[in-house]
Amino acid sequence: MEVRPGEFMLAKLDDVARWAQSSSVWPLTMGLACCAIEMMSVQAPQYDIARLGSEVFRASPRQADLMIVSGRVAQKMGPIIKRLYDQMADPKWVISMGACASSGGVFDNYAIIQGVDTIIPVDVYVPGCPPTPDGLLYAVNLIQQQIRQGGRGGILAKT
Amino acid sequence: MPSSQTPSIAGYALDPTTVRPPLSDAEILRITPGELRETLVRLREEGCSMLLDVGGVDYLARVPRFDVVYHLLALPAVPASVEEIGTPRRVRVLVGVPGEHPHVPSVTDLWVSADWAEREIYDLFGIVFDGHPNLRRIQMPDDWEGYPLRKDYPLRGPAREATPRPSFALKSNVPAGAPPSGKVAEALRQQIARARGQEK
Numbered sequence: 001m002e003v004r005p006g007e008f009m010l011a012k013l014d015d016v017a018r019w020a021q022s023s024s025v026w027p028l029t030m031g032l033a034c035c036a037i038e039m040m041s042v043q044a045p046q047y048d049i050a051r052l053g054s055e056v057f058r059a060s061p062r063q064a065d066l067m068i069v070s071g072r073v074a075q076k077m078g079p080i081i082k083r084l085y086d087q088m089a090d091p092k093w094v095i096s097m098g099a100c101a102s103s104g105g106v107f108d109n110y111a112i113i114q115g116v117d118t119i120i121p122v123d124v125y126v127p128g129c130p131p132t133p134d135g136l137l138y139a140v141n142l143i144q145q146q147i148r149q150g151g152r153g154g155i156l157a158k159t
Numbered sequence: 160m161p162s163s164q165t166p167s168i169a170g171y172a173l174d175p176t177t178v179r180p181p182l183s184d185a186e187i188l189r190i191t192p193g194e195l196r197e198t199l200v201r202l203r204e205e206g207c208s209m210l211l212d213v214g215g216v217d218y219l220a221r222v223p224r225f226d227v228v229y230h231l232l233a234l235p236a237v238p239a240s241v242e243e244i245g246t247p248r249r250v251r252v253l254v255g256v257p258g259e260h261p262h263v264p265s266v267t268d269l270w271v272s273a274d275w276a277e278r279e280i281y282d283l284f285g286i287v288f289d290g291h292p293n294l295r296r297i298q299m300p301d302d303w304e305g306y307p308l309r310k311d312y313p314l315r316g317p318a319r320e321a322t323p324r325p326s327f328a329l330k331s332n333v334p335a336g337a338p339p340s341g342k343v344a345e346a347l348r349q350q351i352a353r354a355r356g357q358e359k
Contacts, residue, residue, distance in 0.1 A: 076300045110307055110316030111299075 014150065021065075022147035023053040025093070025140065028064035028084065033071025035098040035130040047133040052140050061087040066143065068136070069122075072100035073113040085120045093146075095139045096122040099129045185249040192263045195254050199229065199266055207231035207250055210266070213276035215284040219310040224258030225286060229266075256286055265291040283308035 003009055031039060042049045049055060058064040061084045073081060085094070096116050099105035102125045104114035116122060123146065124139040190198050211230040218224060233248035256263055265288040266273045277288040278297040285306035288294055296303060305312055313320035 075303075076298075109314050110312070110319075114319075 018148050018150060021091075022144040025052070025054050025066045025143060025147070026056045026058050026064050027054055027066040027068050028061055028088065029057040029059045030067065030081075030084065031070050032073065032077065033100065035070035035101070038130045038133055039068055039070045039097065039136060042133040042136050047137060049137065049140065052137070052144065054140055061085075062089060064088055065092055066140075067092065067094045067120075068097055069094065069101040069116045069120075070097045072105060072107050073116050073119075074111055075113060078113050078119050081116065082119050093123045093143050094120055095136070095143070096125045097136060097139070098126060098131055102127070105129060184246065185251050187251045187253065189253045189255070192254055192256060195252075196264050196266070198252060199231075199269060202231055202250055202252070203269060206233045206236070207248065208234045208236070210270035210272045213266075213273055213280060215280040215286060215308070217284060217308065217310045222257070223255035225256040225261055225284060227254045227256055227263050227280060227286060228252070229254070261286040262289055263287070264289050265294075267291055282306070285309065 031037075041047060043055065043057060054066070061067075065088070067081075067085060067088065069081065085092070094116075096102045100107060100112070101116045102122075104112050106129075108114070113119065124142050126135045126139045128135055188198065209232040211232050214228040214230070216226040216228065218226065229252040231250040231252065233250075235244050235247075254263060261284070263286060265277055267277065267288075268290070274291075274293070275297060277291055278294060280286050281288060281291075281294055282296040282298050283306055295301065299307065305317065
């Protein structure tokens with residue numbers, strides 16, 4: 001679509017805002033375990049999450065929109081993750097990456113929280129041990145789809 | 160608290176260190192907590208200047224129940240070539256600690272490297288190191304109850320021990336009594352026979 005000089009377009013502000021928002025989902029720099037290696041490769045040139053507008057991994061939760069829980073969550077890490085999630089500004093999304101973050105995975109023991117969704121709400125679960133980078137990209141795609149459709153946390157959401 | 164996941168005691172070698180062959184590169188000393196300080200001071204004066212690690216072991220049924228293991232290495236006091244050093248001396252000191260009120264004197268004043276190692280053993284085995292300047296948990300959360308590396312600690316934690324584990328043994332698609340591996344092997348044999356038949 002091309003807009004030449006002298007022409008203009010009409011659109012709903014909500015749609016434009018959601019379009020902008022879905023194209024700049026900034027993840028939080030937070031690697032918990034081996035899944036973080038795949039998350040890093042998603043950010044690296046080969047898979048290049050920058051194509052989706054998520055190239056900036058923010059080191060501060062105040063500036064991040066997306067939390068990628070990349071690995072098993074230790075009991076001691078649980079309160080820290082909860083706090084980081086609370087510090088992120090609304091609207092915010094969470095991807096639970098891999099078997100451990102989603103269900104505890106093979107670590108059915110005292111030290112690991114059996115699924116990060118027991119402490120924070122999760123939008124997309126990515127299966128795998130670890131998931132492929134494509135899987136994580138697809139999860140980001142699903143988040144973007146959610147935003148464009150005006151799902152939870154749309155920028156101009158009335159509720 | 161005894162756990163349902165604890166293997167039967169009869170299956171244990173009570174003390175593997177008694178049947179293990181002696182290692183050529185390390186002297187092994189077995190002492191009591193009372194002798195610990197003087198032994199380690201003596202070894203340090205003899206040149207074992209480096210405390211590599213301190214470890215804990217729980218033998219559960221044995222008396223004394225725990226072992227605290229000190230790994231020492233003799234570092235050269237002056238710069239020396241590899242030929243002059245040869246094989247450096249290594250000493251492993253095993254201290255038996257009783258299961259009731261386990262106490263061991265701390266050696267943090269001799270080696271600073273013992274600080275975190277002793278905290279870790281306190282955290283995971285509940286062995287108290289007398290004289291440690293900062294003896295608190297290091298890996299588990301501060302309000303954690305119990306000592307997870309003890310053999311009688313329930314693997315999934317006290318809260319979840321009673322919940323059933325998922326069973327992967329129940330396979331509804333395999334008829335009772337038929338070993339699945341046999342079916343796979345037979346299928347493979349037929350596949351190979353077919354492939355050979357086509358070659359001819």
